[in-house]
Amino acid sequence: MKLLLIGCGNLGRSxxxxxxxxxEEYEIVVVQPxxxxxxxxxxxxxxxxVSRIPQGFNPEVAILAFxxxxxxxxxxxxxxSLKSALVISFAAGMLVKTLDSYLGGHPRLxxxxxxxxxxxxxSVNLTYGPKNFSEADxxxxxxxxxxxxxxxxxxxxELIEALTPISACGPAYFFLLAEIMTQxxxxxxxxxxxxxxxxxxxxxxxxxLTVPTHDFKKMISSVxxxxxxxxxxxxxxxxxxxxxxxxxxxxxxxxxxxxEQ
Ligand SMILES: NC(=O)c1ccc[n+]([C@@H]2O[C@H](COP(=O)([O-])OP(=O)(O)OC[C@H]3O[C@@H](n4cnc5c(N)ncnc54)[C@H](OP(=O)(O)O)[C@@H]3O)[C@@H](O)[C@H]2O)c1
Numbered sequence: 001m002k003l004l005l006i007g008c009g010n011l012g013r014s015x016x017x018x019x020x021x022x023x024e025e026y027e028i029v030v031v032q033p034x035x036x037x038x039x040x041x042x043x044x045x046x047x048x049x050v051s052r053i054p055q056g057f058n059p060e061v062a063i064l065a066f067x068x069x070x071x072x073x074x075x076x077x078x079x080x081s082l083k084s085a086l087v088i089s090f091a092a093g094m095l096v097k098t099l100d101s102y103l104g105g106h107p108r109l110x111x112x113x114x115x116x117x118x119x120x121x122x123s124v125n126l127t128y129g130p131k132n133f134s135e136a137d138x139x140x141x142x143x144x145x146x147x148x149x150x151x152x153x154x155x156x157x158e159l160i161e162a163l164t165p166i167s168a169c170g171p172a173y174f175f176l177l178a179e180i181m182t183q184x185x186x187x188x189x190x191x192x193x194x195x196x197x198x199x200x201x202x203x204x205x206x207x208x209l210t211v212p213t214h215d216f217k218k219m220i221s222s223v224x225x226x227x228x229x230x231x232x233x234x235x236x237x238x239x240x241x242x243x244x245x246x247x248x249x250x251x252x253x254x255x256x257x258x259x260e261q
Contacts, residue, residue: 027045161257
């Protein structure tokens with residue numbers, strides 16, 4: 001499959017690491033102005049400008065992995081190179097209609113909001129395609145993106161923004177909790193390496209336990225018996241944490257609204 005990757009920073013590199021495992025299935029051209037990632041991915045053909053995309057390279061899929069603020073100037077230059085492509089945009093806060101206008105009208109556009117676990121193929125990819133999005137393009141998108149993690153198809157575009165503070169920011173909330181618990185563990189006298197590993201293993205085991213059921217309430221009661229030690233902690237946590245999370249998620253949403261274009 002011919003694939004054009006536009007931009008090769010943090011996200012582009014993570015994607016190429018995933019595609020590298022299936023490199024025989026792909027012919028990949030990457031546009032990156034500095035070419036700084038070229039030596040890391042010898043299986044891909046790097047160019048530093050849209051004008052140097054090889055003649056006759058008509059991608060079936062193009063991935064937009066450059067910054068939203070670079071799109072207005074940058075994207076129109078790609079319009080003719082993308083005519084044959086399903087265009088998958090990872091740009092945060094950029095609406096399909098905005099991308100469509102920068103490309104002078106492109107009928108096959110898709111938006112994806114991943115999270116950091118994309119690096120290990122465990123991303124939650126919020127995915128939105130407009131109403132006229134074809135089944136063939138849906139299958140094509142799944143073929144390309146499934147190795148990065150689950151595709152969660154969203155019916156309304158505004159839900160991408162609404163859910164971003166949960167699925168895309170969510171890993172950071174988890175890392176914060178892990179960091180706080182590590183600090184407590186160290187205050188109790190454990191040396192740092194052991195403290196970090198104790199917390200990591202606790203969270204890893206807990207996450208794996210939720211896989212078969214997704215029933216978090218049931219999981220809580222499996223740890224917190226009536227009148228017990230865990231219940232004492234949860235009585236303090238539950239009322240405050242819920243309000244705090246709501247306030248935090250709303251703050252993230254407010255910030256997103258400011259960058260939406
Ligand atoms: N990082 C994430 O985990 C993540 C998560 C969700 C969404 N996103 C979205 O993914 C996109 C990329 O984010 P990032 O974190 O990877 O950004 P980044 O690290 O800053 O990388 C941006 C890349 O775009 C390249 N670039 C700039 N202008 C270009 C142009 N006109 N044509 C082609 N390439 C161009 C840059 O080239 P140089 O390397 O030469 O400077 C760089 O490789 C953004 O739209 C962001 O909203 C990222």
